[in-house]
Amino acid sequence: MKIFKSLTKRYIVFTPILLVVVVAQVETYSQLTTSGTFGAAVRLAIPILLAGLGGLYSEKTGVVNIGLEGMMIMGTWFGAWGGFTFGAWQGVFIGMLGGALFGLIHAIATVSFQVDHIVSGVAINILAAGVARFLNVIAYEGVAYASSTASPRIQGDIGIFTMPFLAGGKIGETVTPNLIGRVEDLNIFLVSDFAGLMLGFLSNISYLTLFALILVPVSFLVLWFTPLGLQMRSVGEYPAGAESLGVNVYLMKYIGVTISGALSGLAGSYLVVAGTGTYLEGQTGGRGFIGLASMLFGNYKPFGILMGSGLFGFADALQLRSPQAVHGLLIVISIFLLVLTFKAIFEKKYKASVVSFLLSAAFLIWFVNSTSIPNQFVYFTPHITTLIVLSFANQRIKLPEKNGVPYKKGELN
Amino acid sequence: MKMRFRLVSVSAPIIALTISFGLSSLILLIIGKDPYETFKIMFEYGIRGKSIVSIINRSIPLYISAIAVAVGFKMGLFNIGVEGQYLMGSLVAAYIGAQFSIITPLHILFIIIVAVATSSLWAAIAGYLKVEKGIHEVISTIMLNYIGTGLIAYSLTTIFDEPNSNYDLPRTKELPETGKMPPLNKFFNIEDLQDLHGFLVIAVLVGIFYYWLVWKTTLGFDLRITGSNPIAAKFSGINPNKLVVIAMITSGGFAGLVGLGPLLSYFHRYTIDFPTGLGFAGIGVALLGRNHPFGMAVGALLFAFLQRSAQILDLNDVPKEIEQMMQAFILLIVVVFYEVIRRFIVKQQVKDASKRSDE
Numbered sequence: 001m002k003i004f005k006s007l008t009k010r011y012i013v014f015t016p017i018l019l020v021v022v023v024a025q026v027e028t029y030s031q032l033t034t035s036g037t038f039g040a041a042v043r044l045a046i047p048i049l050l051a052g053l054g055g056l057y058s059e060k061t062g063v064v065n066i067g068l069e070g071m072m073i074m075g076t077w078f079g080a081w082g083g084f085t086f087g088a089w090q091g092v093f094i095g096m097l098g099g100a101l102f103g104l105i106h107a108i109a110t111v112s113f114q115v116d117h118i119v120s121g122v123a124i125n126i127l128a129a130g131v132a133r134f135l136n137v138i139a140y141e142g143v144a145y146a147s148s149t150a151s152p153r154i155q156g157d158i159g160i161f162t163m164p165f166l167a168g169g170k171i172g173e174t175v176t177p178n179l180i181g182r183v184e185d186l187n188i189f190l191v192s193d194f195a196g197l198m199l200g201f202l203s204n205i206s207y208l209t210l211f212a213l214i215l216v217p218v219s220f221l222v223l224w225f226t227p228l229g230l231q232m233r234s235v236g237e238y239p240a241g242a243e244s245l246g247v248n249v250y251l252m253k254y255i256g257v258t259i260s261g262a263l264s265g266l267a268g269s270y271l272v273v274a275g276t277g278t279y280l281e282g283q284t285g286g287r288g289f290i291g292l293a294s295m296l297f298g299n300y301k302p303f304g305i306l307m308g309s310g311l312f313g314f315a316d317a318l319q320l321r322s323p324q325a326v327h328g329l330l331i332v333i334s335i336f337l338l339v340l341t342f343k344a345i346f347e348k349k350y351k352a353s354v355v356s357f358l359l360s361a362a363f364l365i366w367f368v369n370s371t372s373i374p375n376q377f378v379y380f381t382p383h384i385t386t387l388i389v390l391s392f393a394n395q396r397i398k399l400p401e402k403n404g405v406p407y408k409k410g411e412l413n
Numbered sequence: 414m415k416m417r418f419r420l421v422s423v424s425a426p427i428i429a430l431t432i433s434f435g436l437s438s439l440i441l442l443i444i445g446k447d448p449y450e451t452f453k454i455m456f457e458y459g460i461r462g463k464s465i466v467s468i469i470n471r472s473i474p475l476y477i478s479a480i481a482v483a484v485g486f487k488m489g490l491f492n493i494g495v496e497g498q499y500l501m502g503s504l505v506a507a508y509i510g511a512q513f514s515i516i517t518p519l520h521i522l523f524i525i526i527v528a529v530a531t532s533s534l535w536a537a538i539a540g541y542l543k544v545e546k547g548i549h550e551v552i553s554t555i556m557l558n559y560i561g562t563g564l565i566a567y568s569l570t571t572i573f574d575e576p577n578s579n580y581d582l583p584r585t586k587e588l589p590e591t592g593k594m595p596p597l598n599k600f601f602n603i604e605d606l607q608d609l610h611g612f613l614v615i616a617v618l619v620g621i622f623y624y625w626l627v628w629k630t631t632l633g634f635d636l637r638i639t640g641s642n643p644i645a646a647k648f649s650g651i652n653p654n655k656l657v658v659i660a661m662i663t664s665g666g667f668a669g670l671v672g673l674g675p676l677l678s679y680f681h682r683y684t685i686d687f688p689t690g691l692g693f694a695g696i697g698v699a700l701l702g703r704n705h706p707f708g709m710a711v712g713a714l715l716f717a718f719l720q721r722s723a724q725i726l727d728l729n730d731v732p733k734e735i736e737q738m739m740q741a742f743i744l745l746i747v748v749v750f751y752e753v754i755r756r757f758i759v760k761q762q763v764k765d766a767s768k769r770s771d772e
């Protein structure tokens with residue numbers, strides 16, 4: 001019985017995934033698990049992943065970074081400007097610098113002046129929106145296809161990579177067989193869906209995506225297996241103790257927050273360079289905050305953040321690729337709520353079971369009486385997913401001990 | 414607090430203003446414009462009669478939005494969702510208010526109640542999520558903003574759209590004459606100028622009510638003590654979870670009033686060009702005014718002045734977006750200097766106390 005309990009606790013999160021696979025067997029909702037959807041999910045997950053990693057570096061050193069969104073905005077603008085003036089890769093680099101600059105401003109305010117971290121972050125977001133608008137007006141005066149809210153197209157692009165043999169990539173000029181693609185076409189339950197997922201990661205991947213994915217293990221190694229990482233984490237847990245052992249607390253915080261800005265800037269420039277090709281006002285669309293949410297979901301661990309951002313990216317991909325498939329999610333939610341109902345009855349939480357049962361019935365009625373979800377609802381799929389996911393995943397978080405507490409040398413805190 | 418410290422406190426926004434003007438001048442110089450000339454044009458345009466009415470009208474929703482944010486700030490709760498809350502409230506109030514017609518004061522009171530109720534319900538979701546699910550209010554309110562925008566876009570085109578209209582863009586039915594707020598021009602004897610919004614009266618009342626609520630009631634005391642020392646507050650018997658929900662609902666209630674100034678006095682209906690962004694602007698005003706009813710009034714007027722006076726800049730070949738930058742500069746620098754000054758005052762107080770104990 002005890003084992004069953006711990007199993008339900010740990011793996012209840014995987015029920016929705018299984019349900020999605022089951023629902024995807026129906027022809028109408030097959031888009032749920034195709035390689036195309038997963039490919040889009042990867043593309044959309046990367047900015048969230050990078051923002052989440054950015055949040056990780058900052059919060060591990062004890063600085064709460066609500067300004068991720070603003071730093072991402074800077075990344076989009078500088079990325080587009082660099083891309084337009086010099087070229088795609090240079091754009092990525094300049095976007096990172098733009099984000100890092102705003103990270104530095106956040107560090108100056110929160111570390112040197114001990115301003116409340118959330119207040120400073122909110123101010124950074126407002127500043128970034130204003131600066132991006134202003135720069136866009138003055139930088140492209142008289143340039144064709146530019147307006148006050150959009151930049152011209154960037155030059156060139158980042159190359160695309162497809163894995164040979166497994167996903168049908170090329171070696172030299174010869175085309176290799178697409179093995180996983182064949183498995184996907186076989187339509188075997190679970191196996192083909194998994195093949196779709198693999199293909200999403202292996203075919204038509206931008207080199208920038210690979211770079212971002214490599215940053216996950218790199219961050220893990222840097223933060224947990226290097227002296228620098230140990231110092232950074234110690235500053236977030238117990239700054240006064242770290243100080244007494246000779247760690248330069250301020251410096252570590254500066255490093256953490258600036259890296260955080262650079263990664264958010266990278267996230268922003270990814271949106272431009274590997275996505276739209278132009279800067280558009282408001283194109284970050286709250287992804288900095290979703291990144292923060294994925295960091296919470298991932299419990300401050302790089303691979304957890306990867307999982308979280310994958311989930312949000314998947315929700316985002318569905319809304320872009322197939323509004324019909326989002327309709328299929330309604331039945332998934334309904335069944336999942338039913339599972340939760342039984343779980344609640346099992347745990348003798350009768351009030352909760354009634355609530356989730358009623359919600360489950362409501363979603364079922366909605367599912368049966370409609371054929372698609374209105375466009376306007378589809379647009380906020382990632383945001384509502386964020387709230388739902390955090391509602392179910394938030395109880396086990398281990399925050400850095402002194403997260404969000406301003407630290408001043410020589411003061412007890 | 415002693416007079417000396419009060420004077421020092423006031424210096425923070427003044428320093429911030431000076432530095433922001435300096436920075437903006439520097440930027441103007443870099444893009445090849447004369448800063449002195451630019452600011453002169455802005456100032457001269459800003460103090461015209463028409464501009465002053467426009468500034469006051471603009472400052473009304475800014476001020477109320479700042480108060481909505483400040484209620485949360487007072488207990489260390491960050492309601493970033495004023496944006497979604499006021500838009501929700503305005504839409505529902507505009508729709509329900511247009512369905513019938515009773516005498517003006519009652520009609521307006523009814524619209525206000527509907528807006529306040531809608532917005533506080535929407536805000537309560539964030540309070541619930543924080544207390545029951547442990548989701549930080551910054552994340553939940555931001556997500557609720559996006560969800561709210563989507564719901565508004567959907568319901569405006571379906572449920573709330575004016576029936577049988579030939580107009581292509583979705584909009585609600587116009588409010589009847591009884592639901593429109595009369596302007597104050599007669600009262601101030603400025604009938605040659607554009608309408609001065611009657612909602613000004615309500616904004617002033619809201620400011621007084623906010624002062625009473627936060628500084629003169631038990632709830633306000635609980636809010637303030639939780640904001641300045643959560644542990645002490647807990648030991649004094651305050652239930653922090655209950656207070657979070659109450660504060661969120663109160664904040665949302667104030668947010669409901671934000672959109673009503675423009676709605677009752679100018680737009681008279683909810684359309685897709687209903688002003689947005691007031692919720693975010695309110696955060697800036699609340700930070701600038703340090704959550705004080707008078708300070709926020711000055712802040713709202715200042716930001717409204719910058720917005721209005723920047724309108725002339727495009728005619729003079731200066732990008733008017735410089736104004737948004739200036740607002741953001743003021744905001745960032747002012748929060749830094751408030752912290753610097755706060756620490757300075759604490760240090761001085763400690764010094765004074767030790768001097769007294771020596772004597």
